[in-house]
Amino acid sequence: MLKIRLSPEVYRTIENACLRARERETGGMLFAEHVAEEEFLVLEATVAGTGSVAGFLRALGDGLTRLERFFRRTRHDYRRYNYIGEWHSHPSFALQPSWRDDETMHDIVSDPSTGALFAVSVIVKIENDALTAKAWAYFPNGERSDCEVVVEAHA
Numbered sequence: 001m002l003k004i005r006l007s008p009e010v011y012r013t014i015e016n017a018c019l020r021a022r023e024r025e026t027g028g029m030l031f032a033e034h035v036a037e038e039e040f041l042v043l044e045a046t047v048a049g050t051g052s053v054a055g056f057l058r059a060l061g062d063g064l065t066r067l068e069r070f071f072r073r074t075r076h077d078y079r080r081y082n083y084i085g086e087w088h089s090h091p092s093f094a095l096q097p098s099w100r101d102d103e104t105m106h107d108i109v110s111d112p113s114t115g116a117l118f119a120v121s122v123i124v125k126i127e128n129d130a131l132t133a134k135a136w137a138y139f140p141n142g143e144r145s146d147c148e149v150v151v152e153a154h155a
């Protein structure tokens with residue numbers, strides 16, 4: 001089973017985004033370091049805007065800038081540091097992918113231009129003042145498997 005670790009910085013980014021979005025869904029991209037055979041440490045999470053096209057385009061721009069910065073900082077070592085997937089919140093329903101979540105992730109992972117071997121979907125919500133997360137890995141052959149998520153709340 002793939003193990004997905006969220007760094008304290010990523011934890012705070014996601015938690016703050018969820019708190020700001022309140023009952024609306026929010027989400028973004030995840031960038032991770034491949035730290036062991038089946039283990040990834042998420043080092044960066046972007047936050048996409050909610051609700052408007054302008055917000056979405058701005059978020060996309062921010063995402064690309066952060067992507068460039070991430071690759072520059074990690075010296076374009078794509079085998080070790082790369083895009084790993086997406087995160088989004090389910091503020092008012094269960095931490096389980098919807099059919100639309102499944103469809104989105106299958107689209108991402110089966111896009112031949114990305115050449116991805118897999119993509120991870122992390123779904124989060126704030127429960128009892130704490131961020132809880134679950135994750136699934138999607139493969140180009142259409143399979144979906146559970147991941148283990150480790151949230152590292154504090155450094």
Ligand SMILES: [Zn+2]
Binds near residue numbers: 088089098101
């Ligand atoms: Zn969803």
